[in-house]
Amino acid sequence: MIDVRILCLGVLVRGDASGYEIRKSFEAGPLSLFSDAGFGSIYPALHRLQEEGLIALVDKGIDGRPDKKVYRITDEGRRYFTQSIHRPPAPDKVRSEFMFMLFFSDLLSARQIDRIIADRIDDLRETVNLLERCDAGHSTPAEKFVNGLGLVIHRAAISYLEQHRSEILGAAGTEPTVAN
Amino acid sequence: MIDVRILCLGVLVRGDASGYEIRKSFEAGPLSLFSDAGFGSIYPALHRLQEEGLIALVDKGIDGRPDKKVYRITDEGRRYFTQSIHRPPAPDKVRSEFMFMLFFSDLLSARQIDRIIADRIDDLRETVNLLERCDAGHSTPAEKFVNGLGLVIHRAAISYLEQHRSEILGAAGTEPTVAN
DNA sequence: CTCTACATGTAATAAGTTACATGATTGC
DNA sequence: GCAATCATGTAACTTATTACATGTAGAG
Numbered sequence: 250m251i252d253v254r255i256l257c258l259g260v261l262v263r264g265d266a267s268g269y270e271i272r273k274s275f276e277a278g279p280l281s282l283f284s285d286a287g288f289g290s291i292y293p294a295l296h297r298l299q300e301e302g303l304i305a306l307v308d309k310g311i312d313g314r315p316d317k318k319v320y321r322i323t324d325e326g327r328r329y330f331t332q333s334i335h336r337p338p339a340p341d342k343v344r345s346e347f348m349f350m351l352f353f354s355d356l357l358s359a360r361q362i363d364r365i366i367a368d369r370i371d372d373l374r375e376t377v378n379l380l381e382r383c384d385a386g387h388s389t390p391a392e393k394f395v396n397g398l399g400l401v402i403h404r405a406a407i408s409y410l411e412q413h414r415s416e417i418l419g420a421a422g423t424e425p426t427v428a429n
Numbered sequence: 430m431i432d433v434r435i436l437c438l439g440v441l442v443r444g445d446a447s448g449y450e451i452r453k454s455f456e457a458g459p460l461s462l463f464s465d466a467g468f469g470s471i472y473p474a475l476h477r478l479q480e481e482g483l484i485a486l487v488d489k490g491i492d493g494r495p496d497k498k499v500y501r502i503t504d505e506g507r508r509y510f511t512q513s514i515h516r517p518p519a520p521d522k523v524r525s526e527f528m529f530m531l532f533f534s535d536l537l538s539a540r541q542i543d544r545i546i547a548d549r550i551d552d553l554r555e556t557v558n559l560l561e562r563c564d565a566g567h568s569t570p571a572e573k574f575v576n577g578l579g580l581v582i583h584r585a586a587i588s589y590l591e592q593h594r595s596e597i598l599g600a601a602g603t604e605p606t607v608a609n
Numbered sequence: 610c611t612c613t614a615c616a617t618g619t620a621a622t623a624a625g626t627t628a629c630a631t632g633a634t635t636g637c
Numbered sequence: 638g639c640a641a642t643c644a645t646g647t648a649a650c651t652t653a654t655t656a657c658a659t660g661t662a663g664a665g
Contacts, residue, residue, distance in 0.1 A: 251524060344522045361515070405585035409582075416570065416573075
């Protein structure tokens with residue numbers, strides 16, 4: 250949820266990668282919290298970065314995949330990325346359909362509220378597992394710090410949901426389940 | 430960071446409002462965490478909602494502002510909103526330039542890292558104050574629940590940053606401050 | 610009388626998402 | 638031989654952001 254170009258540069262700062270690999274790192278790696286950009290965003294972004302001279306194609310040592318295009322960040326790209334990292338960060342923004350729904354939970358039945366909270370707790374636990382796995386791996390102090398922040402936030406959310414879950418059920422609307 | 434149309438409907442479910450007032454509620458109200466949509470998004474969204482028959486103009490009891498256009502949600506709009514609230518929520522997404530920067534803090538100096546962490550703690554505290562104010566006000570159990578979740582998350586982040594702040598300073602890069 | 614807050618709107622731009630289209634390689 | 642995974646790309650669509658343009662009302 251930051252500019253896809255910057256996100257790609259961020260991946261490439263840490264090592265050469267193809268578009269496909271960048272996508273994978275958005276899915277599973279420590280940057281997965283920040284982006285879920287698909288191929289439709291990544292490939293155009295890479296083309297543009299290459300045009301701008303911020304990244305370059307690496308001589309492809311054929312590892313069986315002739316179509317694979319591995320990119321490497323250039324000195325200019327590194328400069329550009331460093332500079333963009335130096336601007337004061339914009340305030341955090343959350344896109345949480347979950348919280349938004351809960352905000353209007355008087356339109357939902359108790360059963361539905363309970364269900365979405367249960368699902369969310371599961372999701373949060375999964376993310377905690379992911380972060381713990383990242384934490385255990387070969388990560389820099391900076392990564393560990395950010396991971397740690399993610400961990401305490403997610404754990405706080407889990408514990409809050411578990412403890413206060415019952416409170417909101419009383420706030421459920423009286424309407425029966427809506428079709429669909 | 431949900432569809433602006435749905436966000437506007439969400440405001441209007443709770444009472445009539447003009448575009449300007451919707452904007453204000455995005456700025457200061459309990460929905461401020463979810464959106465920072467500007468007039469350029471809100472007015473077109475309202476026009477479209479009106480076209481679709483989901484909202485309607487209220488007879489303007491002139492309160493000194495002849496240009497003011499107050500909207501009210503229609504029955505169809507309420508149905509549409511309720512239905513959209515019934516779909517399972519997408520996973521939460523965070524746009525945190527702050528965490529992204531910290532992730533690459535080996536490109537920053539210790540002074541800069543310290544500064545952005547201090548600023549972030551200030552921002553978080555401000556949000557906590559906002560949420561506490563919302564909590565104290567006339568809010569439904571659902572609102573209180575969501576507010577409470579926001580509170581524990583923000584407090585967890587503050588406490589983590591305060592406690593672990595020193596750890597990341599050691600991870601600062603050796604490069605001198607970059608111009609700009 | 611001037612500044613701030615109120616109040617609405619459009620046009621140009623930028624950006625991302627979705628769906629489509631293609632093809633190679635590996636494991637079973 | 639077939640499915641899953643690897644691998645890249647484009648076009649149409651939707652959406653939001655930014656900048657601009659305009660005007661009123663109240664406070665000092």
